[in-house]
């Protein structure tokens with residue numbers, strides 16, 4: 001096996017997906033460890049709400065990076081990990097919302113509604129979460145086949161959802177006037193948009209060979225998403 005082929009072979013192994021699955025559980029294990037070792041700060045609910053929000057955002061961004069990385073590194077098999085990463089982003093979003101609902105709002109529906117209407121950053125976070133729901137529900141191979149080209153259109157919702165998520169983060173940090181982290185996420189998102197634009201432009205140039213869309217249920221997609 002040549003050295004350059006090692007990452008390709010690793011990506012085609014089933015255990016690499018299992019490894020990624022376990023790695024993505026790191027935040028849960030960390031919270032459990034901190035919880036049992038008095039490490040959840042002086043305000044555990046706030047710590048958990050913020051930490052789950054951070055991990056939701058990190059995993060959303062990692063998911064967004066899969067397609068550009070696949071192209072830059074010429075590793076089509078990377079797409080095998082996209083669904084799992086996206087579902088983990090959704091999982092941490094759900095934990096974040098549940099933590100807010102239980103600890104910030106005491107599990108009272110009326111109080112949740114009031115907060116969604118009263119605080120702009122909560123309104124924006126709610127819209128972002130609602131956008132992620134259809135993406136999580138239709139992430140399976142079956143839905144990919146059923147929706148065909150519309151699947152790709154629907155899943156483009158990830159971009160407005162990401163923009164709203166980072167806006168939610170900005171508004172939340174506005175009180176502290178600390179925008180370093182939201183700025184880093186925004187810069188990455190702008191870079192991802194730029195890359196998308198470049199690839200679209202290169203594909204549209206006359207004389208370029210037509211590339212099969214990987215997310216639209218091509219044979220390659222079916223092979224590598226197994």
Ligand code: HEM
Pocket residue numbers: 046049050051053054056057060093096097100104122125126127128129165168169172
């Ligand atoms: C119903 C939807 C949502 C609600 C109710 C909600 C609520 C909250 C609350 C209460 C905080 C903590 C504010 C504070 O401590 O002052 C927070 C922070 C945060 N949320 Fe959300 N959120 C929602 C959706 C999202 C989504 C979709 C994402 C990203 C995918 C996200 C990412 C974050 C981040 C990154 C933080 C800041 C963490 C930090 O301080 O480092 N939230 N959110």
